[in-house]
Amino acid sequence: MANENATPTPTYEPGTRNPYMPYVATVVEVVTETHNIKTFRLRLDGEGVHEAFDHKPGQTGQLSVFGVGESTFVINSPPTRKDKYIQFSCMRAGEVTTALHGLQAGDKIGVRAPMGNSFDYDAMKGKDIFFIGGGIGMAPMRTLLLYMLDNRKDYGKISLLYGAKSPEDLSFAEDREDWLKRDDMNTYLTIDKEAPGWEHKVGLIPHVLEAIGPSPENCVAITCGPPIMIKFVLQALNKLGFKPDQIVTTLEKRMKCGIGICGRCNIGGKYVCIDGPVFTFEQLSQMPNEL
Amino acid sequence: MNAQNKFISRAKLADWLKELSSRFEVWAPRKEGEGARSVVVYRPFEAEKGLELDRKPTESAKHTMFPRSETLFNFRRNLVEGAPSLELEEAADPAPRLVFGLLSCDARGFQIFDPVYNGSGTNGQAKDTYYLKRRSSTVLIVKSCSKVLSTCFCNWVGGGPASTEGADVLATEVQDGFLLTPVSERGAAVLDSSLLAATNSDMESAAADSQTKAAAALPAAPDLKESQSALLGKFDNAAFWQAESSKCLSCGACTYLCPTCYCFNISDEAAGYNGVRLRNWDSCMMPLFTMEASGHNPRTPKMGRLKNRVGHKFSYYPSLHGGRIACCGCGRCIKSCPSSVDIRRIVTDAIGFTETVGLKEQNNG
Ligand SMILES: Cc1cc2nc3c(=O)[nH]c(=O)nc-3n(C[C@H](O)[C@H](O)[C@H](O)COP(=O)(O)OP(=O)(O)OC[C@H]3O[C@@H](n4cnc5c(N)ncnc54)[C@H](O)[C@@H]3O)c2cc1C
Ligand code: SF4
Ligand code: SF4
Ligand code: FES
Numbered sequence: 123m124a125n126e127n128a129t130p131t132p133t134y135e136p137g138t139r140n141p142y143m144p145y146v147a148t149v150v151e152v153v154t155e156t157h158n159i160k161t162f163r164l165r166l167d168g169e170g171v172h173e174a175f176d177h178k179p180g181q182t183g184q185l186s187v188f189g190v191g192e193s194t195f196v197i198n199s200p201p202t203r204k205d206k207y208i209q210f211s212c213m214r215a216g217e218v219t220t221a222l223h224g225l226q227a228g229d230k231i232g233v234r235a236p237m238g239n240s241f242d243y244d245a246m247k248g249k250d251i252f253f254i255g256g257g258i259g260m261a262p263m264r265t266l267l268l269y270m271l272d273n274r275k276d277y278g279k280i281s282l283l284y285g286a287k288s289p290e291d292l293s294f295a296e297d298r299e300d301w302l303k304r305d306d307m308n309t310y311l312t313i314d315k316e317a318p319g320w321e322h323k324v325g326l327i328p329h330v331l332e333a334i335g336p337s338p339e340n341c342v343a344i345t346c347g348p349p350i351m352i353k354f355v356l357q358a359l360n361k362l363g364f365k366p367d368q369i370v371t372t373l374e375k376r377m378k379c380g381i382g383i384c385g386r387c388n389i390g391g392k393y394v395c396i397d398g399p400v401f402t403f404e405q406l407s408q409m410p411n412e413l
Numbered sequence: 414m415n416a417q418n419k420f421i422s423r424a425k426l427a428d429w430l431k432e433l434s435s436r437f438e439v440w441a442p443r444k445e446g447e448g449a450r451s452v453v454v455y456r457p458f459e460a461e462k463g464l465e466l467d468r469k470p471t472e473s474a475k476h477t478m479f480p481r482s483e484t485l486f487n488f489r490r491n492l493v494e495g496a497p498s499l500e501l502e503e504a505a506d507p508a509p510r511l512v513f514g515l516l517s518c519d520a521r522g523f524q525i526f527d528p529v530y531n532g533s534g535t536n537g538q539a540k541d542t543y544y545l546k547r548r549s550s551t552v553l554i555v556k557s558c559s560k561v562l563s564t565c566f567c568n569w570v571g572g573g574p575a576s577t578e579g580a581d582v583l584a585t586e587v588q589d590g591f592l593l594t595p596v597s598e599r600g601a602a603v604l605d606s607s608l609l610a611a612t613n614s615d616m617e618s619a620a621a622d623s624q625t626k627a628a629a630a631l632p633a634a635p636d637l638k639e640s641q642s643a644l645l646g647k648f649d650n651a652a653f654w655q656a657e658s659s660k661c662l663s664c665g666a667c668t669y670l671c672p673t674c675y676c677f678n679i680s681d682e683a684a685g686y687n688g689v690r691l692r693n694w695d696s697c698m699m700p701l702f703t704m705e706a707s708g709h710n711p712r713t714p715k716m717g718r719l720k721n722r723v724g725h726k727f728s729y730y731p732s733l734h735g736g737r738i739a740c741c742g743c744g745r746c747i748k749s750c751p752s753s754v755d756i757r758r759i760v761t762d763a764i765g766f767t768e769t770v771g772l773k774e775q776n777n778g
Binding site for chain 2: 131132133134138139140141142143144146186188189190191192215216219228229230232348349374375376378379381382383384385386388389390391393396410411412413
């Protein structure tokens with residue numbers, strides 16, 4: 123009478139890692155980036171735990187402020203620079219992010235990471251890379267950009283267009299100084315409106331992008347930012363001749379478990395927490411339209 | 414396994430469950446409330462509160478494996494000046510459980526949870542240790558279903574009133590008691606009791622008879638293999654979803670009663686320096702389910718949410734899990750929906766054969 127095709131009942135194997143249990147970490151430094159973005163540099167507690175931590179550019183993590191909750195953020199420091207800390211930059215948006223903004227060096231925090239897929243940096247070897255970031259969208263790209271700079275000879279021309287509303291809304295001041303100085307990458311900064319003392323570009327990111335006019339030849343465009351920016355950047359890239367499989371982005375969805383179980387972040391049969399957050403526009407075009 | 418079939422009389426059933434209570438936390442259906450307002454619910458067994466094995470349980474047995482609210486871990490913060498510390502303590506392992514009298518469709522529901530919570534069917538591969546610990550220590554005694562309702566359609570989705578899928582023991586009602594058929598080894602182990610009697614050929618044939626009768630009472634099953642592509646094909650058809658969801662109130666009753674809905678939320682509760690991280694049932698029918706901090710919500714209109722509920726069960730889940738439909742046909746969402754939304758109809762409308770299938774418009778009001 124037993125159904126031959128029935129799947130066997132799964133069993134619990136003692137010692138299986140509990141994926142809901144965060145690592146405890148210590149805040150080593152907090153950097154105020156803008157009026158609503160702070161960067162948190164964390165070191166995982168416990169002997170050898172931080173050293174054993176391994177992630178890939180594009181992967182995310184869940185940060186816990188115990189008693190308030192958990193939220194999703196991109197690990198925005200590359201694996202090539204994690205000896206002292208791993209880094210997350212968080213924009214104040216609601217409950218958890220407001221609590222995060224109250225943390226200081228020495229405070230304890232929970233980290234579940236790494237999660238999700240990553241940028242396909244191996245497939246990008248030998249290609250020109252054009253980064254286009256708006257606002258907090260610079261966070262996921264920072265990881266990949268630094269990773270590529272640390273493996274500079276593997277990649278062709280590297281360019282960055284990074285924009286925000288005003289000079290005060292641009293994050294990563296230290297990085298920006300370095301990026302502008304380097305002769306192995308082109309850095310373009312832009313703000314929406316003219317501001318006193320501003321020496322860089324002025325104008326919305328999609329317009330500035332069109333004016334720079336990168337060639338799609340052997341090039342991958344990577345773009346992260348608010349949905350409205352992505353929409354117009356996509357149009358600009360299309361005009362420049364970029365094909366959907368040459369354009370890479372990261373998606374945002376409300377998340378909870380981060381491990382493909384709680385059912386919150388799906389687009390059809392894809393779960394952004396495990397199948398993403400990195401997708402090409404070619405992949406997105408094959409998914410149900412529910413962004 | 415026929416040789417090991419056993420018989421438990423109605424008169425001795427409570428004693429047997431009491432006996433099992435020394436080894437298991439026993440759960441069974443009982444009636445709560447009176448008259449027309451009463452419901453049948455699964456609760457920890459208490460002999461004096463009785464059993465209700467004749468009426469169909471109003472709710473599914475999902476919470477016996479996946480509690481409505483569950484502690485993941487405790488945390489303790491010590492905010493000592495200069496050296497703050499934090500301790501996390503995982504929730505204690507669950508006690509072994511035995512659920513008596515769940516329906517065959519409910520047992521199949523857990524099989525739909527399994528590949529998700531076991532990480533075997535996803536890219537994440539994460540194992541939900543809380544679920545797995547409970548799943549592997551819980552014995553399921555399934556009651557073969559003898560009351561087919563107009564809302565039942567287990568046979569459309571691969572089940573049947575006497576399906577043993579997911580069961581450890583199958584209990585079939587016969588004269589004055591139940592015939593118990595062991596399905597798994599741990600099922601056979603619980604049938605070792607002096608309160609149980611040997612079966613005779615009359616009981617065996619009565620049990621087989623009642624199983625056949627129940628199966629025959631179900632309407633013919635249409636082939637739903639096209640539901641995967643049909644629902645995806647309708648994804649951008651707003652007029653279709655508007656029409657299908659027009660009656661829906663977004664109350665979420667369907668998801669809470671459903672044995673195959675498994676979405677949850679994670680949240681913290683703290684008092685002073687101590688607190689707990691909890692997981693609670695959640696519902697994709699709720700507008701806030703997908704609301705992002707920016708205010709953006711990919712499923713603002715209710716049709717987007719109903720589309721996700723039906724799409725997940727009849728299209729996305731099957732596409733990830735070898736074609737298996739993530740609905741066990743229990744019909745609770747149809748029976749208990751205040752607006753008579755009928756999930757069968759949405760699927761057959763999407764495929765385009767509602768007429769052929771002969772479904773009538775439900776009216777629960
Ligand atoms: C893959 C991914 C990467 C992200 N990376 C970053 C980053 O590097 N920096 C950054 O500042 N922000 C990032 N976000 C957005 C960030 O997760 C939300 O801003 C944050 O969760 C808001 O939490 P809150 O508690 O302050 O807001 P509330 O509105 O109080 O939210 C309550 C809860 O809802 C959930 N939630 C709400 N909005 C979102 C959202 N957009 N995404 C996921 N969960 C949400 C969270 O679980 C949160 O705890 C990312 C989101 C995703 C999905
Ligand atoms: S029970 Fe009915 S009305 Fe309530 S959310 Fe489900 S389909 Fe909508
Ligand atoms: S979707 Fe409805 S019929 Fe299917 S398992 Fe859930 S409650 Fe039962
Ligand atoms: S966040 Fe839980 S499934 Fe993706």
